[in-house]
Amino acid sequence: MSDKPGMDDGHEVWITGIGLISSLGEGLDAHWQALAIDPPKPAAAETERFAPFPVLPMVPLELDKQIPRKADQRQMEPWQRLGTYAAGLALADAGLAGDLERLAHMDMIVAAGGGERDVDVDGQILAGLSGGAQPEAFLNERLANDLRPTLFLAQLSNLLAGNISIVHKVTGSSRTFMGEELAGISAVEIAARRIRAGQGEQFLVGAAYNAERKDMLLSLALGNTLWQGAVNSVWERANAGGGMVTGSIGVFLVLESRASAEARGKTAYAKLGPVLSGRSRREPGQAAAVARGQVETLKPALGDKPVGVLSGATGIGPATLEERALLEELVAAGTVGPVRAPQSLIGNGLEAAFPAQVALAALALSRKGFYRPADPTGLELEAAEAPTQIIATSWGFWRGEGMALVEAID
Amino acid sequence: MGKIPGKTRDHLGRPVVAVTGMGVVTSLGQGVDDNWSALTAGTSGIHRINRFPVDHLRTTIAGTVDFLFDEAPRSAVLTEKLAELAADEAITRAKIGAPGDFPGMLFMAVPPVELDWSVKRDLYDNGNPDIADPYDRMIGSALAANDPDLYDYALYACVAEKTADRFGTRGAPISLSTACASGATAIQLGVEAIRRGDTEAALCIGTDGSVQIESLIRFSLLSALSTNNEVPELASRPFSKNRDGFVMAEGAGALVLEDYDAAVARGAEILAVIRGVGEQADDFHRTRSKPDGSPVIGAMRQALGDAGIGPDAVDYINAHGTSTPENDKMEGLSLEAVFGEHVKQIPISSNKSMIGHTLTAAGAIEAVFSIQTIRSGLIPPTINHDTPDPSIALDVVPNTAREAPVSMVLSNSFGFGGQNACLVIAAGPA
Numbered sequence: 001m002s003d004k005p006g007m008d009d010g011h012e013v014w015i016t017g018i019g020l021i022s023s024l025g026e027g028l029d030a031h032w033q034a035l036a037i038d039p040p041k042p043a044a045a046e047t048e049r050f051a052p053f054p055v056l057p058m059v060p061l062e063l064d065k066q067i068p069r070k071a072d073q074r075q076m077e078p079w080q081r082l083g084t085y086a087a088g089l090a091l092a093d094a095g096l097a098g099d100l101e102r103l104a105h106m107d108m109i110v111a112a113g114g115g116e117r118d119v120d121v122d123g124q125i126l127a128g129l130s131g132g133a134q135p136e137a138f139l140n141e142r143l144a145n146d147l148r149p150t151l152f153l154a155q156l157s158n159l160l161a162g163n164i165s166i167v168h169k170v171t172g173s174s175r176t177f178m179g180e181e182l183a184g185i186s187a188v189e190i191a192a193r194r195i196r197a198g199q200g201e202q203f204l205v206g207a208a209y210n211a212e213r214k215d216m217l218l219s220l221a222l223g224n225t226l227w228q229g230a231v232n233s234v235w236e237r238a239n240a241g242g243g244m245v246t247g248s249i250g251v252f253l254v255l256e257s258r259a260s261a262e263a264r265g266k267t268a269y270a271k272l273g274p275v276l277s278g279r280s281r282r283e284p285g286q287a288a289a290v291a292r293g294q295v296e297t298l299k300p301a302l303g304d305k306p307v308g309v310l311s312g313a314t315g316i317g318p319a320t321l322e323e324r325a326l327l328e329e330l331v332a333a334g335t336v337g338p339v340r341a342p343q344s345l346i347g348n349g350l351e352a353a354f355p356a357q358v359a360l361a362a363l364a365l366s367r368k369g370f371y372r373p374a375d376p377t378g379l380e381l382e383a384a385e386a387p388t389q390i391i392a393t394s395w396g397f398w399r400g401e402g403m404a405l406v407e408a409i410d
Numbered sequence: 411m412g413k414i415p416g417k418t419r420d421h422l423g424r425p426v427v428a429v430t431g432m433g434v435v436t437s438l439g440q441g442v443d444d445n446w447s448a449l450t451a452g453t454s455g456i457h458r459i460n461r462f463p464v465d466h467l468r469t470t471i472a473g474t475v476d477f478l479f480d481e482a483p484r485s486a487v488l489t490e491k492l493a494e495l496a497a498d499e500a501i502t503r504a505k506i507g508a509p510g511d512f513p514g515m516l517f518m519a520v521p522p523v524e525l526d527w528s529v530k531r532d533l534y535d536n537g538n539p540d541i542a543d544p545y546d547r548m549i550g551s552a553l554a555a556n557d558p559d560l561y562d563y564a565l566y567a568c569v570a571e572k573t574a575d576r577f578g579t580r581g582a583p584i585s586l587s588t589a590c591a592s593g594a595t596a597i598q599l600g601v602e603a604i605r606r607g608d609t610e611a612a613l614c615i616g617t618d619g620s621v622q623i624e625s626l627i628r629f630s631l632l633s634a635l636s637t638n639n640e641v642p643e644l645a646s647r648p649f650s651k652n653r654d655g656f657v658m659a660e661g662a663g664a665l666v667l668e669d670y671d672a673a674v675a676r677g678a679e680i681l682a683v684i685r686g687v688g689e690q691a692d693d694f695h696r697t698r699s700k701p702d703g704s705p706v707i708g709a710m711r712q713a714l715g716d717a718g719i720g721p722d723a724v725d726y727i728n729a730h731g732t733s734t735p736e737n738d739k740m741e742g743l744s745l746e747a748v749f750g751e752h753v754k755q756i757p758i759s760s761n762k763s764m765i766g767h768t769l770t771a772a773g774a775i776e777a778v779f780s781i782q783t784i785r786s787g788l789i790p791p792t793i794n795h796d797t798p799d800p801s802i803a804l805d806v807v808p809n810t811a812r813e814a815p816v817s818m819v820l821s822n823s824f825g826f827g828g829q830n831a832c833l834v835i836a837a838g839p840a
Contacts, residue, residue, distance in 0.1 A: 075696060108691070112587075113522075113566055114522045114523065114524060114566075117524075119544075119545055122530070122544065122545070123543070123544035123545065126530060126531065126534045126544045126548075127544060129531055129534075130534065130535060134465075135531075136462060136463040136465070136623075137463055137465040137466065139527060139623060140462075140463065140464070140465050140466040140467055140623060140627070141465070141466040143623065143624055143627045144466050144467065144468075144627050144630070144631075147624075147627060147628065147631060148631075149631040149632055151628075152628040152629075152631070152632065153632075153696045153697065153826065153827075155522070156522060156587075156589060156826060156827065157522040157566075157587045158587045158588050158589050158825070158826075158827045158829065159696060159826070159827045161691075161827060162691075162696055162826070162827025162828050162829075163696070165691045165692065165693040165827075165828050166693050166694070166695070166696070166828070169693050170691070170693075171690060171691040171692065171693050171705065171828070172689075172690070172691065173689040173690075173691065174588065174689070174691035174827075174828065174829060175586060175588060175595055175599070176586060176587050176588060177584060177585060177586050178520065178522065178523075178566040178567070178585040178586065178587055179565075179566045179567030179570065179571075179583075179585040180565060180566055180567050182567055182582055183566070183567070183585065185582070186582060186584050190584070190599070193603075193606060193608060194602065194606075197605075197606040197607075199602055199605070199606065214545035214546075214549070215525075215545070217545075217549060218525070218533075218545060218548050218549050218552055219525065219561075219564040219565070221549045221552040221553050222552045222555065222557065222560050222561035222564050223558075223561040224553060224556065277581060277582035278581065278582055279571070279574065279581070279582045279583070281575065396567070398562075398565055398567060399567060399571055400567065400582055401582075402582075
């Protein structure tokens with residue numbers, strides 16, 4: 001579906017607040033330092049607890065800063081804390097924290113999976129089930145006795161949004177999209193469409209993923225999607241059998257109509273251009289065909305200067321190699337300029353992956369720079385000049401293809 | 411925006427959203443006709459659970475859908491099947507597109523995904539017993555299994571993707587969860603997309619086949635479920651003094667929404683219009699509403715405002731009416747606040763008295779029944795209403811269906827996490 005910018009400038013979508021936390025640090029300065037200034041390298045991966053899979057853990061956070069009540073912190077599992085924390089950062093960054101009048105009308109779209117299971121309880125039950133005389137009755141008894149009543153609320157997908165409402169008082173509409181990376185793509189897309197159509201002025205959009213969890217690694221292992229070994233670039237991984245590295249990420253964006261931002265005297269990091277979502281069954285060439293169509297849709301909006309690309313390549317073999325071939329073709333044709341793949345450094349945060357790329361694109365545009373290459377395979381080249389337009393792509397590790405154009409505000 | 415000549419617009423100058431197809435599956439049966447016969451006869455679909463043993467459980471009843479599979483399927487598989495049947499009925503009724511080629515977007519409310527215990531047990535049992543950590547053992551056997559079906563159905567995107575594959579919907583599907591308001595949210599998203607002009611048609615589905623041992627115990631631990639196990643059919647008692655919790659249930663509802671003018675142009679039968687939507691999040695508590703009901707009240711008022719009608723235009727309310735002490739009290743208070751004294755003149759009933767609480771699917775299923783109420787002039791009852799709650803002064807259409815002309819319905823859906831979504835469904839454009 002196309003998402004062309006409206007005729008009316010006031011309905012332009014501005015990114016006026018960003019909350020970003022990952023293994024590389026907390027906040028925009030930390031991410032700029034790690035990705036644009038310092039020699040790029042991933043944070044130290046956790047390689048023991050989740051072996052054979054490396055994961056990139058969240059930097060330590062002072063939760064009290066964004067989730068002041070301990071009672072609230074206790075009611076959440078880690079993924080909800082990461083998201084609620086990042087949402088607080090975004091609201092503060094946008095100058096909206098504590099602005100109850102505006103927060104009461106702010107719309108929220110959260111992309112979420114589910115919360116952490118109690119893997120200890122699961123393990124005890126599985127061990128007990130094995131060879132027991134009445135396994136079903138045993139399962140009932142153990143679950144009824146061992147599950148914490150409040151754990152369910154920490155697992156429900158829509159309870160990240162619920163916690164953000166409670167802690168930060170965002171109480172307009174509240175929707176939670178599910179479906180791995182595509183959920184993050186759709187969340188940004190629908191918010192942008194609603195703003196352009198006048199169906200809302202201010203949106204809080206984002207997601208959180210806690211990589212330090214075996215229950216999710218189990219689901220991902222069913223598809224043999226995970227990289228085993230040292231964390232290297234997605235392009236290297238794709239050349240060596242492929243696999244993704246999961247990373248903890250919390251990211252929220254405040255998306256706002258230009259009219260709304262200007263009325264309250266707020267500048268923006270960047271303008272969010274068309275956001276495009278697509279799907280394919282991932283037979284060879286299908287994802288590239290979807291992405292090619294998306295590039296065609298964006299072309300009329302692309303200027304003369306080199307367009308930066310933040311690829312959402314995961315490192316999973318076929319999709320990453322297919323996207324690489326497409327990007328090489330677009331680079332050769334001069335359609336796009338320098339390419340970067342943030343997942344080489346921060347890992348895949350699933351639902352959070354695409355919002356994080358939009359955040360990183362907006363950050364680079366606001367700093368009038370670009371990120372350093374982090375790729376020994378030769379795709380990522382030095383940027384001759386800072387891009388004023390950045391394309392963020394996301395091909396989900398299973399399905400779903402998304403693309404957004406993020407543009408500098410002159 | 412002004413009125414555009416030749417184009418049907420609502421009171422705010424927006425495209426009108428028509429319903430041209432609908433389908434439903436519940437514990438009462440498959441299809442609108444069978445469900446409607448049972449519902450208007452006051453039949454309950456609640457029964458004893460036989461999908462899994464109920465030893466050690468406080469609640470042993472549910473409204474499971476047991477007639478589709480010989481052996482108990484995985485939750486996600488049942489969830490997908492329920493959606494398929496409801497969507498197929500809706501699309502057939504709408505006579506839109508071609509088989510496998512639905513000319514519009516898909517908005518789909520699905521329950522959060524987890525590996526079923528049956529799957530975990532198999533992975534564990536097939537794993538290497540020398541590996542001490544149970545999850546490492548399962549991960550080892552997951553890597554060895556190389557089973558695309560197990561993998562796909564472990565993903566949150568799966569059910570909506572497979573549904574999009576099957577019906578050939580356009581663009582990327584939206585999978586969503588707003589807990590027990592999800593079905594209404596799916597419709598709301600479809601309405602907004604058509605009003606924006608993003609699509610001329612939308613397939614909106616709410617589906618839930620997640621009655622499993624752990625989900626039942628989770629709600630039980632929150633003291634949300636009825637323990638009136640003796641006579642299952644009598645357990646769900648919305649708005650009664652002796653109500654003691656909801657009854658978990660399964661099902662799916664599907665609507666085909668279309669731009670009104672596009673639907674008329676292709677000669678489609680207009681079943682109803684979705685005239686207004688409203689939503690307001692609650693910041694009070696993870697499971698309880700703000701004591702003054704203001705978010706629930708706000709959501710209802712927004713829906714009326716969005717529809718461009720006053721409270722006196724509503725002639726039937728399809729209640730959320732879960733049968734929990736908390737919900738029904740809050741819903742009653744909020745209805746009084748919105749409708750004033752007039753509320754006593756508006757018939758209000760809860761489909762959940764018969765089909766139980768279909769969770770993720772509820773808002774969509776109840777939208778289908780709301781439309782059927784308009785079309786038939788017959789209001790389904792709130793059954794098991796023998797002991798009215800004196801603190802709730804509502805006409806709940808007790809026990810027996812009632813004939814009455816209905817042209818404007820408010821349908822309420824509320825969920826954990828402060829979710830409140832309301833729909834105004836009307837017979838036709840104003």
